[in-house]
Amino acid sequence: MIKTENYLQKIGNDLWFTEVDRNNLKIDYRIKEVVHSETSPFQQVMILDSYDFGRMLVLDDAIQTTALDGYIYNEMISHIPLNVHPNPKNVLIIGGGDCGAAREAAKYPDIDKIDMVEIDETVVKACKQHLQEVSGNLSDPRVNFIFEDGTAFVKEKRDYLYDVIIVDSSDPVGPAVKLFELEFYRDLYNNLHEDGLMVCQSESPIFYSEMMINIYRRLNKLFPVVRVYMATVPTYPGGFWTFTMGSKKYWRPNPDKFDKDTLYINKDIIKSCFAIPEFMKELLDMD
Amino acid sequence: MIKTENYLQKIGNDLWFTEVDRNNLKIDYRIKEVVHSETSPFQQVMILDSYDFGRMLVLDDAIQTTALDGYIYNEMISHIPLNVHPNPKNVLIIGGGDCGAAREAAKYPDIDKIDMVEIDETVVKACKQHLQEVSGNLSDPRVNFIFEDGTAFVKEKRDYLYDVIIVDSSDPVGPAVKLFELEFYRDLYNNLHEDGLMVCQSESPIFYSEMMINIYRRLNKLFPVVRVYMATVPTYPGGFWTFTMGSKKYWRPNPDKFDKDTLYINKDIIKSCFAIPEFMKELLDMD
Numbered sequence: 001m002i003k004t005e006n007y008l009q010k011i012g013n014d015l016w017f018t019e020v021d022r023n024n025l026k027i028d029y030r031i032k033e034v035v036h037s038e039t040s041p042f043q044q045v046m047i048l049d050s051y052d053f054g055r056m057l058v059l060d061d062a063i064q065t066t067a068l069d070g071y072i073y074n075e076m077i078s079h080i081p082l083n084v085h086p087n088p089k090n091v092l093i094i095g096g097g098d099c100g101a102a103r104e105a106a107k108y109p110d111i112d113k114i115d116m117v118e119i120d121e122t123v124v125k126a127c128k129q130h131l132q133e134v135s136g137n138l139s140d141p142r143v144n145f146i147f148e149d150g151t152a153f154v155k156e157k158r159d160y161l162y163d164v165i166i167v168d169s170s171d172p173v174g175p176a177v178k179l180f181e182l183e184f185y186r187d188l189y190n191n192l193h194e195d196g197l198m199v200c201q202s203e204s205p206i207f208y209s210e211m212m213i214n215i216y217r218r219l220n221k222l223f224p225v226v227r228v229y230m231a232t233v234p235t236y237p238g239g240f241w242t243f244t245m246g247s248k249k250y251w252r253p254n255p256d257k258f259d260k261d262t263l264y265i266n267k268d269i270i271k272s273c274f275a276i277p278e279f280m281k282e283l284l285d286m287d
Numbered sequence: 288m289i290k291t292e293n294y295l296q297k298i299g300n301d302l303w304f305t306e307v308d309r310n311n312l313k314i315d316y317r318i319k320e321v322v323h324s325e326t327s328p329f330q331q332v333m334i335l336d337s338y339d340f341g342r343m344l345v346l347d348d349a350i351q352t353t354a355l356d357g358y359i360y361n362e363m364i365s366h367i368p369l370n371v372h373p374n375p376k377n378v379l380i381i382g383g384g385d386c387g388a389a390r391e392a393a394k395y396p397d398i399d400k401i402d403m404v405e406i407d408e409t410v411v412k413a414c415k416q417h418l419q420e421v422s423g424n425l426s427d428p429r430v431n432f433i434f435e436d437g438t439a440f441v442k443e444k445r446d447y448l449y450d451v452i453i454v455d456s457s458d459p460v461g462p463a464v465k466l467f468e469l470e471f472y473r474d475l476y477n478n479l480h481e482d483g484l485m486v487c488q489s490e491s492p493i494f495y496s497e498m499m500i501n502i503y504r505r506l507n508k509l510f511p512v513v514r515v516y517m518a519t520v521p522t523y524p525g526g527f528w529t530f531t532m533g534s535k536k537y538w539r540p541n542p543d544k545f546d547k548d549t550l551y552i553n554k555d556i557i558k559s560c561f562a563i564p565e566f567m568k569e570l571l572d573m574d
Binding site: 207238 | 303308309310311312313314315316317337338339355356359491493494517519520521524525526527549550551552553555556558559560561562563564565566568
């Protein structure tokens, strides 16, 4: 076994990328090719072509999204809030450097503006060029790329508010930790119209249940309505993933309204994704 | 790295069990202890105590169930058919050596008899003794253990029929291949009352979609109603798992009737688990 830089190792003739989850679980992906590798001011950015998942975006040692299943996560984090809000015009995406969430939001002709605040321009460039299965070669004039720290952006005073804010963050380690704190959620609240809503990915209910519980409790301190929904994302350890929505007013999905061209989400999924297993209800102290 | 027998390897001071999925994906579990290891006439049977998933049943090189999430699979494969059938009295379980499905079925006081046909007695003994998180130390007089090949069992002539048959098989490799064939499904059909139904685990829609499609098509040749439902099972690669139900009559779940003490399933899950993502509808050629 030859350990190389870039979290890759060569075993025999094969190249493997290993993702380590809490030192007790390792997932090894056989790799065809390193398509792109670049060190940005924030992290190492790689596009790897894998045998099982196709092309993958890897930031430092963690897989972020893959050609195989990126659509599941991106459709679920975008269409659910955009379906619950009856008439979203101004949308803010924080993170989401793979451009997948912006691509889904751009499917709504009634949306006027999609501000996408991503700290690392390198990620956006790499995904637009080398991961078009996810980014979809996004070029919609309504999407404004703002390469800035999301927590700083939502602290600025602006003369407009948002209808929907989507927080498409990586896991709460390193710089992303701030995207899971009460102060940040309060800034999101202040950037929303009086009937606005926000959504964030809220980790695995099995492996990171404490983080899911914290997010739920923090949002409950601010928003009158907080709801959790689920999807299965094969790329993430355990596959079991949650999203948490904090809303000032709306909470009911409108499945019959949904008419977008998608691979995962449809009316049935919109209707059913808020069904929460019994152990999660207990963790979240729901009735 | 010292490769030992039993698919385990020692790296430094740590013991790891590695599951290899189609040569392109390897999942390594850090192990505290080999609790039990025995070679039966059919396979190597191990109970391993892992850091992340607790105790696990391993047959040859494949993890079958774990203390962490075994309840998800076992609750979904049992309670859904037992909820769809309005009045199950005679239940047959084929496979299910971890005893989890039988344990769930035993929660229904109106069931008279649960025949459990498992080819390998060693698995049942190991799970009853060492994996009680899953087997629940099952000792219900209605459960009849029959240690026999399931395909042979359903070919025998008997003077009674079943209301519900649960096929809790391992993956379609080796001896389990026969449990995925049309001939076996026809024998199941013949063992069911005129309003009976059966369910089987039908693999991952992402990694084994061809198998899922085959099961769906084969059951459609026999049963007037075939329905697919889903759950997220973290232990299985990708987490995304399907179950397929073939029924002679009933197909509607009765969520309001559900009153069992469970960890995953509840009324909401029963209502929502038949919601199928768009790509699966396309794979299965559903409207």
